[in-house]
Amino acid sequence: MTLTKPRPIFVVDFSEKKDDPSDPDLRHCQIEERDGERSVRTFIGKVPRSQAARKHAKQNIVRWCELNPRRLPTNGGTVVLDLDHTWKPV
DSSP, X not given: OOOOOOOOEEEEEEOGGGOOTTOTTEEEEEEEEEETTEEEEEEEEEEEXXXXXXXXXXXXXXXXXXXXXXXXXXTTOEEEOOTTOOOOOO
């Protein structure tokens, strides 16, 4: 049996209260990275409104975070997400 480090879990929360009126083209969401029950970091993701309206936007944000761990900000930071780049190479 090999012991592997479990993947982090990302939780996405869209809320109108998090949107910034000075930035109308982007939809803001709070993303929380969890390691089991422990919260590792919380940051804000900015997604273009056309992409945030998609049916599977939350799943795409989680996938983007899994594919781009080096681009994730520190606790309390902000990152602009491009959900057109969430495919998984085979």
